[in-house]
Structures are given as structure tokens and as C-alpha cells.
Amino acid sequence: MKIAKKFMALSLAAVMAGSCLTACGDSSSSKDGGSSDGTIVIGGSGPLTGGAAQYGVGVKNAAQLAVDEINEAGGVNGVKLKLVFEDDEADPGDKAVNAYNALKDKGMQVMLGTVTTGSCLAVIDKTKQDNIFQITPSASAQDVIKNDNTFQVCFTDPNQGKASADYIAENNVAKKIAIIYDNSDAYSSGIYNTFKSEAAEKGLEIVAEQSFTKDSKTDFSAQITAAKSAGAELLFLPIYYQEASLILAQCKSADFSPKFFGCDGLDGILGVENFDKSLAEGVMLLTPFAADASDDATQKFVKAYKEKYNNEIPNQFAADAYDGVKIIAKLIEKEGIKADMSASDICDKLKKAISDGFSYDGLTGQGMTWSAEGAVSKNPKAVVIKDGNYSAL
Amino acid sequence: MKKKLNPQTRKSFITYGLLLIVFIAVEILLKTGSISSMLQGLLVPICVYSILAVSLNLTVGILGELSLGQAGFMCVGAYASAIFSNLVKDSITQPVLRFTLAIFIGGIVAAIFGILIGIPVLRLRGDYLAIVTLAFGEIIKNVFAALYIGYDSAGLHISLKSQGDLGLKPDGKMIINGALGIGGTPNDSTFEIAFVILFISVIIIYNFIHSRTGRAVMSIRDNRIAAESVGLNITKYKLITFALTAFLAGVAGVLYSHNFYSLQASKFDYNLSILVLVFVVLGGIGNIRGSIIAAAVLTLLPELLRSINNYRMLFYAVILIVMMICTSNETIRTFFIRNFQKLKGLIIKNKSGSETVKEAE
Numbered sequence: 001m002k003i004a005k006k007f008m009a010l011s012l013a014a015v016m017a018g019s020c021l022t023a024c025g026d027s028s029s030s031k032d033g034g035s036s037d038g039t040i041v042i043g044g045s046g047p048l049t050g051g052a053a054q055y056g057v058g059v060k061n062a063a064q065l066a067v068d069e070i071n072e073a074g075g076v077n078g079v080k081l082k083l084v085f086e087d088d089e090a091d092p093g094d095k096a097v098n099a100y101n102a103l104k105d106k107g108m109q110v111m112l113g114t115v116t117t118g119s120c121l122a123v124i125d126k127t128k129q130d131n132i133f134q135i136t137p138s139a140s141a142q143d144v145i146k147n148d149n150t151f152q153v154c155f156t157d158p159n160q161g162k163a164s165a166d167y168i169a170e171n172n173v174a175k176k177i178a179i180i181y182d183n184s185d186a187y188s189s190g191i192y193n194t195f196k197s198e199a200a201e202k203g204l205e206i207v208a209e210q211s212f213t214k215d216s217k218t219d220f221s222a223q224i225t226a227a228k229s230a231g232a233e234l235l236f237l238p239i240y241y242q243e244a245s246l247i248l249a250q251c252k253s254a255d256f257s258p259k260f261f262g263c264d265g266l267d268g269i270l271g272v273e274n275f276d277k278s279l280a281e282g283v284m285l286l287t288p289f290a291a292d293a294s295d296d297a298t299q300k301f302v303k304a305y306k307e308k309y310n311n312e313i314p315n316q317f318a319a320d321a322y323d324g325v326k327i328i329a330k331l332i333e334k335e336g337i338k339a340d341m342s343a344s345d346i347c348d349k350l351k352k353a354i355s356d357g358f359s360y361d362g363l364t365g366q367g368m369t370w371s372a373e374g375a376v377s378k379n380p381k382a383v384v385i386k387d388g389n390y391s392a393l
Numbered sequence: 394m395k396k397k398l399n400p401q402t403r404k405s406f407i408t409y410g411l412l413l414i415v416f417i418a419v420e421i422l423l424k425t426g427s428i429s430s431m432l433q434g435l436l437v438p439i440c441v442y443s444i445l446a447v448s449l450n451l452t453v454g455i456l457g458e459l460s461l462g463q464a465g466f467m468c469v470g471a472y473a474s475a476i477f478s479n480l481v482k483d484s485i486t487q488p489v490l491r492f493t494l495a496i497f498i499g500g501i502v503a504a505i506f507g508i509l510i511g512i513p514v515l516r517l518r519g520d521y522l523a524i525v526t527l528a529f530g531e532i533i534k535n536v537f538a539a540l541y542i543g544y545d546s547a548g549l550h551i552s553l554k555s556q557g558d559l560g561l562k563p564d565g566k567m568i569i570n571g572a573l574g575i576g577g578t579p580n581d582s583t584f585e586i587a588f589v590i591l592f593i594s595v596i597i598i599y600n601f602i603h604s605r606t607g608r609a610v611m612s613i614r615d616n617r618i619a620a621e622s623v624g625l626n627i628t629k630y631k632l633i634t635f636a637l638t639a640f641l642a643g644v645a646g647v648l649y650s651h652n653f654y655s656l657q658a659s660k661f662d663y664n665l666s667i668l669v670l671v672f673v674v675l676g677g678i679g680n681i682r683g684s685i686i687a688a689a690v691l692t693l694l695p696e697l698l699r700s701i702n703n704y705r706m707l708f709y710a711v712i713l714i715v716m717m718i719c720t721s722n723e724t725i726r727t728f729f730i731r732n733f734q735k736l737k738g739l740i741i742k743n744k745s746g747s748e749t750v751k752e753a754e
Contacts, residue, residue: 049706086699092574092657093649094438098696101431118657121576125654143573184538184659186573193555213535214659 038339039082040346042067042328043108044321045099045123046115047090051242054268055115055317059137060085061309062301062318063112066325069304076332079339083325084108092118100126108132109343110332110350112324115317117141117157117186124150133347135327137320138264141186145374149351153320153327153364154288156375157187160263161194161238163380164286168234169202173284174259178208178232180223180247182239185214191238191263207232217243220250228256237262241269248279260284267316270388277388288364289319290383290390298363316364323362330360405599408682412595416588423584431696433584437652439689440587441645444594446672446684448641452522453670454679455602456634457614458515462526463642463669465533468661469506470499470643471650472537472569475578478651479568480544482579492581496590496647503643506533507636515631518617522635530666537658542569574657575650582652590648591685594641598681601637610634675716 044063046056060083067083070076084106088099096119103111111127111134114120120139127134128147135151136144142156155163168174177199182188192209199206207230210223224247227235235251235258237244244266251257260283267287269280291302291313301322305314314322328350331337335349355372362368365378382393398406419436422428445463452460474495485491506529514525541552545565552558556570569575601607610630612620621627650656672691676683694712698705719725 048703087702087705091660092655093653093660094434097434097653098431101429101434102696102699104430118659121573121655121657122653141573143570143576146576184535184572186571186657189555189572196555213538215531215535215662 037082039080040076040332040337040339041082041084041107041109042325043100043103043106043111043113044083044085045088045096045103045111045113045119046085047119048085048087050089052090052116052240054271054315055138056087056090058268058315058318059113059115059321061312062305062314062322063325065301065305065308066322066329070325070329076329077336079332079337081325081329083112088114088116088119090116090119092122096120096122097126104130109341109346110328111135112137112321112328114139117144117190120144121186131344131347133328133343133350135324137324138317140264141190148372148374149347151351151354151370151374152376153324153368154264154376155378155380157190158194159375160286160380161191161196162198164191164236164238164261164263165195165198165202165204167286167380167382168236168261169199169204173261174204174234176205176207176231176233177236178210178227178230178234178258179206179236180210180212180220180227180239181237182217182243183211183213185239187265188239195236195238212243218246220247221254223247224251224254224256227258228254232258234259234261237266240265241267241272245269245272245275245279248283249276252279261286263287264316267390270385270390271313271315280385281387283385284393285383285385285390286380287316287383287390288378288381289316290381290392291315292389292391297361301363319363323360323364323368326362327354327360327368331358334358401603404682405595405603408595408599408685409592411682412588412592412685416592419584432693435692435696436584437582437587437648439692440584440591441649441652442669442672442688442692443591443685444641444645444648445669446676446688447591447594447598447681448638448645449669450673450676450679450681450684451598451601451634451641452638453673454677455607455614456610456631458631458635459520459523460526460635460638461523461663461666461670462510462528462530463638464661464663464665465526465530466503466507466639466642467646467649467665468530468533468537468658470503470646471656471661472575472646472658473502473643474499474647475575475650475656476542476568478578478581479575488579488581491579492586492647492651495581495651496644499647499650500640500643503646504636504640507639508632511632511635515635516628527663527666530661530663534658534661537569537574537661538572540569541567541571543567572657572659574655576655578650578654578656580651580654582648587648587652590644594644595681595685597637597641601634602681606630606633671713675713675720677720 044060046059047053048056063083067081071080084103086099086102088096096114100123111132113136114123115138117139120136121143124144124147128149133149135153137153140154140157142158144150145152179192181192208227210226237260244262262285264287266285270277302314331350331353335353337346354370360368368376368378370376383390384393449463452458477498478491478495481491510525510529514522539553541556541559543550543559543561543565545562550559550561609625613627613630672688673684676687695705695709698708701708
């Protein structure tokens with residue numbers, strides 16, 4: 001019995017030691033951040049497994065698509081790009097940092113990520129410390145861009161909350177509003193806070209404020225009943241699509257049919273498995289991207305994405321990521337970045353270039369510009385779900 | 394004539410020795426720069442998880458009670474110390490002093506919570522501790538996720554509603570920002586400090602187990618009625634053990650919060666408590682050395698499997714199941730024992746062989 005334990009302990013220790021060695025071996029090629037094979041390495045980080053995987057996979061696919069397109073066209077100034085992507089499981093702590101470290105080991109020179117806000121907050125100071133240029137497609141909290149090397153493709157949460165309230169007030173969508181939000185989530189409570197203050201200014205009446213947490217996100221009957229009995233005309237849902245799909249279904253069974261309004265987190269709701277798409281009819285969401293928009297760039301992107309990835313329709317996260325890679329490529333072109341430059345030198349050049357008269361026309365906005373603080377300036381677009389598809393309002 | 398060490402002492406010294414060897418090996422790798430950034434980033438988390446596992450082993454293995462709230466105590470320790478460090482980071486600039494204070498604050502606050510929970514629950518028989526600690530972990534996490542604390546010239550502001558509710562003056566600063574948690578905690582945790590704390594924890598636990606109190610605790614685990622009949626104060630001994638577990642979990646939380654720039658309550662969920670319990674069960678209930686090894690292996694494993702991309706969690710689960718079966722299945726174990734004894738026999742033979750050669754020379 002004791003010997004068995006000893007043996008197990010020994011063998012486990014051996015496994016551990018062995019694995020340490022193999023891991024050390026992997027990293028030997030790329031310690032300094034410069035790449036050896038003449039490509040510029042873009043590191044992406046996002047959830048590829050777990051509840052938020054749809055975002056991470058979308059970002060990864062679209063980023064790969066953008067990189068492939070650029071490389072097919074001969075690269076940037078003749079230099080090819082390479083995408084490496086790591087899974088951070090949308091974890092707000094050590095796993096996000098692990099993914100970041102793994103990217104560093106693979107020679108990342110520019111960072112595209114992370115996808116979710118919580119993970120992003122965990123790595124921003126790491127990229128600051130290592131001086132790596134970071135552009136996040138979709139981490140939207142204000143705190144994400146507190147360092148000077150971090151930029152966003154998406155709107156910040158305060159902007160989304162404000163824009164939502166403005167849109168509802170200006171287009172006279174409704175007067176009595178109920179909110180259901182996730183108070184354990186940084187993204188959701190961020191939007192809620194600014195929506196509430198902007199709504200008060202615009203004369204919108206918030207009749208019910210209901211919250212839930214990450215652990216109680218399956219039964220919303222209490223919140224729905226409260227919203228219903230308060231006589232809400234519109235239900236504002238600054239949450240992610242998975243919970244929203246449940247809320248829509250439960251609203252129907254509670255015989256409560258207000259207007260629904262959400263932010264970019266709702267994007268992807270039509271992709272939820274076993275979700276009755278007719279429930280989402282008429283849901284409005286504020287998102288900078290609609291897959292069925294008629295402009296050439298969007299159509300070309302959607303077609304290429306569908307061809308490459310099994311006929312899947314890209315969501316807004318994918319579009320943000322596609323733009324993110326193209327923005328990085330444009331900046332690299334403008335600054336004449338070479339593959340053998342260190343991540344820190346690249347960062348110094350890019351962060352100066354992006355806020356210095358740089359403008360980009362992409363899928364998620366025309367004439368996007370950045371302030372030195374890192375926030376993007378572009379016009380929000382409202383989208384409504386019609387006949388089982390997103391279409392521009 | 395050499396004095397023979399008693400087997401318990403020998404066992405604990407083997408653990409100390411192994412820990413030191415690993416530490417020296419890692420230090421050499423660090424100094425020569427032949428360690429990847431990922432592994433370097435994992436060093437402190439491994440120490441943190443090891444401390445969590447050994448301290449939980451105290452409650453699960455030595456006391457024989459099930460606790461599912463290890464993440465809750467860790468969360469309390471992490472937040473208490475992060476608030477402290479953020480408040481004093483401008484006034485106490487000596488990192489070692491500040492961090493030492495933070496460690497004690499985190500540990501003591503967690504221990505206080507442990508005692509508060511323990512007083513009513515540990516008087517009961519049955520699985521009540523599991524139920525209550527489970528609830529405690531969830532409550533703590535949700536309270537911190539909804540907590541807003543800021544300070545300005547008028548003092549400290551606390552709200553459970555929203556940031557705007559605090560009414561901070563323009564010169565105010567947020568300390569806890571609800572679900573966004575605490576940012577800007579000074580990064581005082583280093584591998585060396587984390588290792589020293591792990592080492593001290595292991596020393597404390599071994600000495601605790603082998604002390605009079607430890608033997609009393611184990612007698613309660615083995616037969617409560619017999620222990621009571623010889624006059625042991627059951628609740629007192631249970632409370633001491635549980636408070637020590639909570640204290641060490643709080644210390645682990647301090648290390649964790651000072652290793653990352655941002656701290657969010659959503660990290661300390663039910664899954665983390667279960668993960669720590671898995672370390673304990675896999676390492677062997679009551680086996681301190683096993684806990685450390687299991688914590689290290691299971692923390693490293695998913696990261697080292699990154700090369701197989703999307704399948705890594707699948708492989709992680711499979712490996713976990715195989716390990717569980719291998720350590721608990723009698724047949725497989727006897728197979729290993731037999732081979733191990735053969736191996737041992739071979740080594741001993743070789744050794745004595747070489748000794749005879751030496752003697753001949």
C-alpha cells in the first residue's frame with residue numbers, strides 16, 4: 001500500500017519532470033519575440049472551449065481568413081503574416097495569462113485579443129510590461145484600454161450603453177423600460193451602468209431593474225414577472241446571447257411580449273442550437289455588423305467565410321477580428337515593419353501610428369479612427385432580426 | 394550507531410527534500426533562462442494550488458470532514474489583501490514588508506470567516522460542513538462581484554448597487570469595481586516567495602499532524618465516540634483544524650491576487666473548489682506529498698497539452714480518469730507494486746554489487 005503510493009508519487013513526478021523538459025524544448029526558437037522564418041506573428045487569444053466558445057472560434061476563423069487573404073495577395077510589403085491562436089477559456093485569471101505566455105513562447109509580435117473582457121483585464125498589464133501592441137476585437141470594458149498600448153475594434157461598454165439609450169430615445173422605440181442584466185459579469189454591468197444614467201438624461205423611464213448572476217442563469221421567471229408587472233414596453237438585455245435565448249423563450253411562455261433590445265452580446269443568438277428562431281423575430285440589437293448588409297465588403301467577407309468554414313454565417317465578433325487583422329496589416333504597411341523587429345519596437349511604432357491620422361474603412365464601420373487612449377470612434381448601427389436573419393434597421 | 398528516524402519524521406523529511414530539489418532545479422532553469430514564459434508564468438499558480446490542496450487535505454484527510462468552500466476562503470484572502478495593498482501601496486513602498494502584512498491580513502481574515510462558519514457547523518455530525526461551505530463559497534463570490542468600494546477625500550464609500558451609487562468626488566479612486574474586480578494590485582508574488590510559503594505551509598501541516606492536537610484530531614476522525622469518551626473537546630479540535638485550513642487558503646489567495654494585475658470574483662467559483670478537492674483525492678486523502686504532486690501535475694497538464702488544440706480538454710479528462718482508476722484499482726496497483734519491487738530489487742542488487750567491487754579495490 002505504501003509502496004504503491006510511493007510508486008505513484010514517483011511516476012507522477014517523472015511525468016512532471018518529463019513534461020517540463022519537453023515544454024522547455026519547444027520554446028527555444030523564439031525567446032526574443034522576433035520570428036525566425038520571416039513572418040510577422042500575430043497572436044490571438046480567446047475562448048475556444050467552454051460557454052463562450054462561439055466568440056473565440058468566430059474570431060479565430062475570421063482572423064485566419066484575413067491573414068490568408070493578405071498572404072495570398074503577397075503579404076504586407078512582401079512580408080507574410082502568421083496567426084497563432086491560444087485558448088483562454090474566457091477565464092479572468094491564470095488561464096488567460098497562461099494563454100498569453102504560450103503565445104509569447106510562440107514568438108508573438110502583435111496581439112489580437114483577447115476576445116472576452118475578463119480575460120483581457122488579466123493580460124493588459126502583461127502586454128504593457130512586455131510592450132506588445134494589443135488590439136482587441138471585442139473586449140469592450142473601459143478599463144481594457146487604460147494602458148497606452150491597448151486599442152479596441154469594438155465600442156467600449158459605456159459607449160454601447162449610451163448609444164442604446166440614445167437610439168431608443170431618439171427613435172421613440174419605447175418609454176417604459178425594464179432591464180435584465182448579469183451583475184456578475186463585467187461587460188453586462190458596464191453597459192447597465194451607463195445605460196441607466198443616459199436613460200435618465202433622455203427622459204426614459206426605467207420601470208424595473210432585474211439582475212441575475214453567472215450561477216443562476218437558467219430560470220428567469222422572477223425577473224420576467226417583475227418586468228411584466230411593472231408594465232414594461234421594452235426589455236433591455238445587455239447580456240450574452242445564451243441567456244438571452246432563454247429569456248426570449250421564457251417571456252413567451254409567460255405571455256409577455258415587449259420589444260427586445262440588446263447590444264453586441266446578443267449577436268449570435270440565431271446560432272444557438274435548438275433555439276426557435278421565430279422567438280427572436282423583431283429583436284433589435286446594437287451591433288456594428290450585419291451579415292446580410294448589401295455593401296460589397298460585407299458580402300465578400302461573408303461569402304469567403306461561408307466557403308471556408310462549413311457554411312457558417314459570421315457574427316460580429318468575427319467581423320471585428322477580420323477588421324482587427326486588416327488594421328494591424330495596414331499599420332504594418334504604413335510603418336514598414338519588418339519580420340525581424342522585436343515586439344517592443346513594433347509596439348512603439350504602431351501605437352504612435354494608429355492615433356496619428358490613421359483611418360480605416362472596414363466591415364464594422366467606415367472611417368474608423370482611434371484616440372491615443374485606445375477607444376475607437378465609429379457610428380453604431382442598429383440591427384433587427386427579420387425572417388430568421390439579421391438585417392440593418 | 395546512527396539513530397533511526399521515526400517513520401513519520403522520515404516521511405516528512407523526504408517531502409521537504411523533494412520540494413527543495415524541485416526548487417533548486419527550477420531556480421537553475423530560471424537563472425540559465427532555459428524555461429519558457431508559459432512555465433515561468435505557471436510557477437506561482439502551482440504553488441498557490443499546492444497550498445490550497447495541502448490545506449484542504451487537512452480538513453478532508455486529517456479531520457475527515459468534507460469542505461467545498463476552499464475557493465471562498467481563497468477569495469476572502471485575495472480580496473482582503475488586495476484592498477489592503479491598494480490602499481497602502483503609496484505609503485508602504487517596501488514590497489517585502491507590504492506583502493508580509495498582506496499575507497497575514499489575508500490569512501487572518503480568511504481564518505476569521507472559517508471560525509465563524511465552523512462554530513455552528515462543526516458541532517453537528519454528518520455532511521453539514523460540505524453544504525455550508527458550498528453555500529459560503531457562492532455567497533462570498535456573489536457579494537464581491539456586486540461590491541463597489543471607492544475612496545476620496547471624504548473617506549471610504551461602499552455600495553452594493555452600482556459605481557454611480559457611490560457618489561465619489563472627482564478625486565476619488567475605485568478600489569473594488571463590482572464585477573470588474575480590483576485592478577492595479579502590486580505584483581509582489583514571486584516564485585521564491587510563493588515557494589517559501591508553500592514550504593512553511595507543509596512544515597506547519599506536518600508538525601500539526603504529528604503534534605498532540607493532530608493526534609487528537611485524527612482520533613476524532615477515526616472514532617468520534619471513543620475520542621469523546623476520553624475527554625477530548627471535539628468542537629475545539631475541529632475548529633482549530635478548520636481555521637488552519639481557512640488561514641492557509643487565505644494565504645494562497647493573497648499569493649494569487651498579488652500575482653496578477655486584475656482580480657475578479659468570478660474566478661472563485663464552485664469549479665475551483667472542486668478542482669482543489671480533485672487534487673486532494675487524486676494525491677491521496679491524508680497524503681500531503683501526494684496533494685502537492687497532484688496539484689502540480691494537474692495545473693501543468695492542460696497547459697502542456699496546448700499543442701493538441703481543441704482536444705486538450707478531452708485529453709485532460711481522459712488522463713484524469715485514467716489516473717483515478719490507476720490509483721484506486723486494486724489489480725492495477727498490485728501490478729505496479731510487483732514491478733516496483735522488482736525494480737527495487739534490481740537497484741539494491743546493483744548497489745550491493747558495486748559496493749563489493751569497491752571493497753575489492
